[in-house]
Amino acid sequence: MDKSTIVCRCEEINVDEIETVLKMGAETFDDVKRITRCGMGPCQAKMCVKHVSNLISEYTGKPLAEIPPARARMPLKITRMRVLAGTESHASTVKAVFEEGDPDEK
Numbered sequence: 001m002d003k004s005t006i007v008c009r010c011e012e013i014n015v016d017e018i019e020t021v022l023k024m025g026a027e028t029f030d031d032v033k034r035i036t037r038c039g040m041g042p043c044q045a046k047m048c049v050k051h052v053s054n055l056i057s058e059y060t061g062k063p064l065a066e067i068p069p070a071r072a073r074m075p076l077k078i079t080r081m082r083v084l085a086g087t088e089s090h091a092s093t094v095k096a097v098f099e100e101g102d103p104d105e106k
């Protein structure tokens with residue numbers, strides 16, 4: 001792979017940038033992510049995690065199975081407490097928010 005080959009299309013991170021981070025001591029996908037933003041794009045690393053893991057494996061000599069997977073995070077969105085309490089279904093939350101209107105106007 002050429003050093004200018006893009007590994008993370010979303011954040012436009014190339015092989016050279018990944019190798020630089022690995023030379024600095026990065027050993028996991030999350031290490032690479034924190035320094036380069038690789039994996040923070042709209043696809044949330046679905047496209048690049050495998051390529052980066054392969055580069056980490058090649059650079060460190062560790063088998064792929066020993067490279068920890070990327071840390072998964074919960075999706076963020078507004079959730080009403082009554083939905084969490086189970087007194088309202090999740091599907092109606094959006095409708096409920098629109099029906100409530102602006103709380104500052106009350």
Ligand code: FES
Nearest residue numbers: 008010041043048
């Ligand atoms: S390709 Fe890396 S975050 Fe999308």
